[in-house]
Amino acid sequence: MKIVDLGDFTVDTQARRLYRQSEELAAEPKVIEVLCYFIQHADRFVSLQELHQQVWQGRVVTDTAVRRTISKLRTLLGDNDTEQPKYIRSQMKRGYQLVCPALPGEEPAVQSHAAVETNAAKKNKLIQSHWLKQLVAGSVVSALVLVVAFVLLASPVHLHTDYLQVELDIPGQKASLALSPDGHYQAFVGRVNSGDKWQLYLHNRQKGQLAKVSTPVPHVRFVDFVANGAAMAYVGFRQNVAELYIQPVADLAAKPQQYVLPGLSILAGPLALPNNQMLIAGGESYNGNIHYYQLDISTGxxxxxxx
Known part of the structure; x- marks a missing residue:
């Protein structure tokens, strides 16, 4: 079979392409090759050794690299439940097997090149819009600083300091400041002493209340408001491995939801997007490449x- 319907996906095994609802998905070549090999041998388990020999064709790669490729495939298919897998199951000492029926399919009605370019342009416009807002905000802040400096230098005698107000005065260091879209909340990470771990804080600006947010991960470094300000997305580290959580703002006692991005041990800079979407920077190591990933909060x- 050249064209295979696989659950919510369509696979062109000859051209090595993967589609979901007629939209081609970007994937590493080895990820698609492993999927096609699983489809070809769907009637049995495929061992790691066989993948080494048939997919990597004798190239020297570690078992970890092969497992990482399979992990990327599962993520691409949204198959993250290892106990009840929808597409690929694994069994110790036997290997991996495709559990979703691979049925003959039809050539997908792929979007036209113009449509693909339009979608890419929309994504780029969204990113550019966000960074433009950040640039404008930074320019406004810089302008205000210059104005204040000019006033201080030009007329220090007439400066009315009673107009200045400290909104939040707590000791220690603070970083990764985020403001909710409605301006109701501020979130930041902070620590009192340089040897302490960074903790997550939420400031209710209307009530003037500051709360230290309990987190499953001991060392929080990045935070932003997502879901139109209804939740905080924060990144923490446990033994140099990043973990991503989303915490509802309305109930800080609720258990936060963890989002696992297999293969990405480094995460940074969560960034809110419309429609329950967010961007997050990620990579396999500090020395490797860092890319942005788009995460659907509602589906994971x-x-x-x-x-």
């Missing part, structure tokens, strides 16, 4: 956004 599925 994500895809590489920048290349």
């Amino acid at each position: 599925q994500y895809s590489q956004f920048s290349f």
Whole structure:
């Protein structure tokens, strides 16, 4: 079979292409090759050794590299439940097997080149819009600083300091400041002493209340408001491995939801997008490439956004 319907996906095994609802998905070549090999041998388990020999064709790669490729395939298919897999199951000492029926399919009605370019342009416009807002905000802040400096230098005698107000005065260091879209909340990470771990804080600006947010991960470094300000997305580290959580703002006692991005041990800079979407920077190591990934908060599925 050249064209195979696989659950919510369509696979062109000859051209090595993967589609979902007529939209081609970006994936590494080895990821698609492993999927096609699983389809070809769907009646049995495929061992790691066989994948080494048939997919990597004798190239020297570690078992970890092969497992990472399979993990990327599962993520691409949204198959993250290892106990009840929808597409690929694994069994110790036997290997992996495709559990979703692979049925003969029809050539997908792929979007035209113009439509693909239009979608890409929309994504780029969205990113550019966000960074433009950040640039404008930074320019406004810089302008205000210059104005204040000019006033201080030009007329120090007439400066009315009673107009200045400290909004939040707590000791220690603070970083990764985020403001909710309605301006109701501020979120930031902070620590009192340089040897302490960074903790997550939420400031209710209307009530003037500051709350330290309990987090499953001991060392929080990045935070932003997502879901139109209804939740905080924060990244913490446990033994140099990043973990991503989303915490509802309305109930800080609720258990936060963890989002696992297999293969990405480094995460940074969560960034809110409309429609329950967010961007997050990620990579396999500090020395490797860092890319942006788009995450759907409602489903937990994500895809590489920048290349």
